[in-house]
Amino acid sequence: MSVASIRDVAAAAGVSVGTVSNVLNRPQSVPEKTFARVQDAIRELGYVRNDAARQLRAGRSTTVGLIVLDARNPFFTDVARGSEDEASSHGVSVILGNSDESATREARYLDLFEEQRVRGVLISPLGEDEERLQRLRANGTPVVLVDRSSVDTKLSSVAVDDVAGGRIAVEHLIEVGRRRIAFVGGPVTIRQVSDRLHGAREVVAENPGVDLEVIETTALTVLEGRRVGHGLLEKSPAERPDAIFAANDLVAFGLLQGLMMIGSLKVPQDIALIGYDDIDFASAAVVPLSSVRQPSQEIGSSALRILLEEADDADLPPRRIVFTPELIARASTTGADHPA
Amino acid sequence: MSVASIRDVAAAAGVSVGTVSNVLNRPQSVPEKTFARVQDAIRELGYVRNDAARQLRAGRSTTVGLIVLDARNPFFTDVARGSEDEASSHGVSVILGNSDESATREARYLDLFEEQRVRGVLISPLGEDEERLQRLRANGTPVVLVDRSSVDTKLSSVAVDDVAGGRIAVEHLIEVGRRRIAFVGGPVTIRQVSDRLHGAREVVAENPGVDLEVIETTALTVLEGRRVGHGLLEKSPAERPDAIFAANDLVAFGLLQGLMMIGSLKVPQDIALIGYDDIDFASAAVVPLSSVRQPSQEIGSSALRILLEEADDADLPPRRIVFTPELIARASTTGADHPA
């Protein structure tokens, strides 16, 4: 049951292989009658293009590779979704690799993509080591960094401005009337965390009368959030913050649990709460959670667009796109549309 | 800057292309000195195998395609992980497609995989329509269904026994001393839901003195769970259930919120609660949630194993593997290790 080739189709339709190829790739250049005859033969034989041969001849594939740090992180699935949609409108396919924060896995996917001669690579890289990526780029495979700016300026990148995100969150808290603000998150060695904190500090500095307390956690998890929330219960209303900016939504969830379920503080009445990332669960929390949303899909689609441009013109200068995140205000800060 | 080919390597090392190919594919058949010389040339030129040419000649690729219904569902990411790990130990790569429950996207990925002449396809298909998959199989590409048993018996499949899962959950509730059990979930048109309910009913029928109340929801969401939980608050201790089996963890979360945060019932003291899927958040809930875990990674790895066996021997009879899920008992039923 070996599969039909273009030669078989040509024979069945009584034309040459060149004509079949034209039907496939330049349909408008073939008269209607011939076109139909060839199409019939294709259907008859169940012919399916052999991508390997196509690619070998063309020297390039119509596939781009995407390597993400964590395939189950909603941020990355949205990025993937954005790039896939953009790709399909250009007749290109995206194949996804999940490095899962493992250097071995990352390297394996890079090997695979390189052997496949992909049109380009989108990657949220594990480390700061760009050597391999630079080399890839130098050999003619465009590389676009996702969610990380290039350390030096040799590679294009698409990222989000976490400093701006921190600003947005705290500006919002001030706007709804809060003055004693706590930042909860950590470790601050994570770039995203320190950037968000940095943005928060900027805004506080610009607003006299507003205080910022930093409560560092060891990880961005629900458990850590709950621990901190629990700790806050012991403070008197005067010493405890009247608003919290959590470094991500998971921490915010933990805080919500610690404050409301274990203790009996009310959100937002006693303490307003805003998270970061706007994960799915955010809107489904007991008190729907305000958050800062990153334009994940746009990140994916513009990364892909840049990639294809670089694929067409190898010596385009590298570009860096930085998106600004967006405020999603919900009941945990506004008190509005409280459910149930 | 065109990339080096095997010919260039051969020239650089002063050997024939056949010898380079042997170094690459049958290293032990090449004397050490020659091997080293060729390896040097490869490194020197930065030679990378052209997979397209390799595949064209070989007639088959070393890639298998995996199509999942929802790339952000932890169940599927675990399945993917399981198959990737298994694949890499066989020198095979997995490329992932996310159909996102869209027939168009599913079809697009099938087209892509077919043109790529993948070694086989793992798929959790959208509908019951297996025609296309049967055809693929008939043309020599093995297909293994994931998380769905084949309607007729033409295709191999790997799935989980949801009836058994329902049994396990309710048996556990009975074991911890509960007698008035409620099943919360829906719509029952979802096969997984009706199977779990079916298992629950079986166990109740076998245990005199145990009652089952079915509370159907319109979707398996946190919101629906919270709505039901809220409703239960109005019932007197005598009429309300003393245990709830939620059709999945999201519903269980909602119930937890409705019962504990909006009302003031205690879990598990007043009502024991068990969910299904054991999602990440389950262990991070205020009261860590008991759940039923599916062996997702094993599903992925055995699906891949079957696939490769069928790829090697095309007329192996189709197989169906059914896994039994596993109980994960936590505080929401046992009352143990309550945090904070």
Added chain:
DNA sequence: CCTCATAACTGAAACGATTCATTTGCTGGA
């Protein structure tokens, strides 16, 4: 009826790796 422009079609060459029937180079035994 001829010429010539154009449309339609043809088919050989090329892409790069693998395979395998041959050739080359050695070594030891007679």
Added chain:
DNA sequence: TCCAGCAAATGAATCGTTTCAGTTATGAGG
């Protein structure tokens, strides 16, 4: 010295597609 036997290396043929220079058919204009 010759040769059998074996290891090592060779290189042409092959996979299926695309491309493009070249051939054939068509038809308009004279």
